[in-house]
Amino acid sequence: MIKSDLDLKLLEKCAGCGACFSICPSCITIPGYDPREVIKDILAGEFEKWLESKHIWQCLECHYCLEMCYQHYGFENAMTALRTIATKRGKFPPQVKRGWDMFAKSSRLGDPAMPARKKLGLPEPKKSGKDEFLKLHELVLKAREAENEKKTGTDDE
C-alpha cells in the first residue's frame, strides 16, 4: 500500500540526507521526533510500527522541508502517506475524526457565529454550497464502491 503512495527511490536519497531535520519545527521542539528514523523503517518495509505512533501526527504540514529539499520532495510526503494509511484503518486522533465528521455532514468546519455577526453589524453570510457538496461526496463514495467491487470481481477470477 505504501509503495503506491511514495517514491521509494527519492526516499532512499532522503535517508542519506536529513537536511529537513535541522529546520523542521517539530524536530527542533518535540523530543523523539526524527524523520530519519521513520524513513529508515519505511525503506526496510517496517512502516507498520509507525501507524499507531503519535509522531506521525506531529508533522505540521508547514512545507518547510519541501522548500529546503533539493529533490523538492520533503519528509512531509512520508508522513502524509503514513497518516493516510492510519486513517484508513480508523486510527486517528479524536479531533481529526470530529473535524472530518463535521466536514462530511455540513461541508464546513464550523458555521458562522450568527449572534456575534449581528452584534458586529456584519451582513448575512452568503449561501453555502452544502447541497452540491453532499451530492459530490455521495458520487465519490459510489464510484469508489463500484471500483472496489470490480477489483474484488477480478481477484475472484
Place this chain on the structure above:
Amino acid sequence: MKDFAVFWGCTIQARFPFLEKSSRIVFDDFSLPYKEIDGFTCCPEKSLIDNVDHEMFVVTAARNVALADENKVDIVSPCTGCVSNLATVKGELESNPKEKDTVNSLLGEVGREFEGSAKLSHLVPFFHDSVGSHKIKQTIKKNFNGMKISAHYGCHMIRPSHALRNDDPIDPVKYDNLIRTLGAESVETDTKLMCCGQGLDRVDQHDNALHMARMKLKELIKAGADALTVCCPSCFLQFDNNQFLMMREGEKLGLPVIYFTELLGLALGHTPEELGLDLHRVSAEPFLKKWASLTADNQEEINSGLNATGTL
C-alpha cells in the same frame, strides 16, 4: 483591478467574525472591488481532510475555485490556509490533465467546471502587490513611527511556493515591507519562519502546541517588540488564545497580537472597538497606549516646531 470574491473560510466566520469586520473595513476604505458570491464551502483544511480522503480534498477545493471561475472573479482570502489549500489543488489539477478530467466529470454532475482561471491571493501579498505601498501611504491617517512590530507570515502564506508563487518561501519580504510602509520598525527574529504550531492542537497535542507558541512569544518579548502581527486565523488562535491560556497559568507573557487588517484599520483612523480589538483574549492595551503616547509626542513636536521663534 479585477473584481475578487473574498474567501472567508470556516475559522474566521465561526470563531473570529471580528476579523471579517476589520477586513471589510479596509477593503471599503481602499474602495476595492470585492464581491460576495454564493456557494463556497470549507476550502478544505488540509491536515483534517486530506489525510482522511484526498479525493474529497481535491473535489471540494476544485469546486470552490470553479465558483470563482464561473463568476469571472479572482479570490482574495484573509486566511493563509484557505489560499494555500485552494492553490495546492489548482496546481495539482493544472499539472495533471487526467486528474482534471476526472474531477471535471464529477463536477459536471452538479453543473460546475474547474478552469483554474481565477487568481488566488492571500490578503497580505495582495495588499503589497495590487494596492501597493504608495497608495497605502497616501490613504492612511496615522502611522506607527516609533513602534516595533514583528510579522509572523504563517507557513501557508508563502508555502508551498510551487503553488502560491507570491513571495520567497524561505526569505519572504512582503509582510515586513508592509509594516515599514505603515511606519513601524519590522522586528526580525530567529523564529520568523517557524510554524506557529497550532496544528498540534488539532491532533490533541496541546502541550506541544503551547511549547511552540511560547518559543516565539518569548523571543519577541526579549527583542522588545510591541506587537506580533499575523494574518491567519490559525496563527491568531495560537498566539492570542493559547498565550492567554499560558498567562492564566501564571506565565509572564502579554504580547499583543494584531491581525494585519486591524493594524491597517488603526492606521486608517478606525477605533480599536470598531475593529474588534476589544474581543482579543490577550489585551491590545499596551500596544495602543504606547502608540497613543508616541502620537501625542509627535504632535507636541510638530506644534512646538510651528510655534517656535523664527518660524514663518
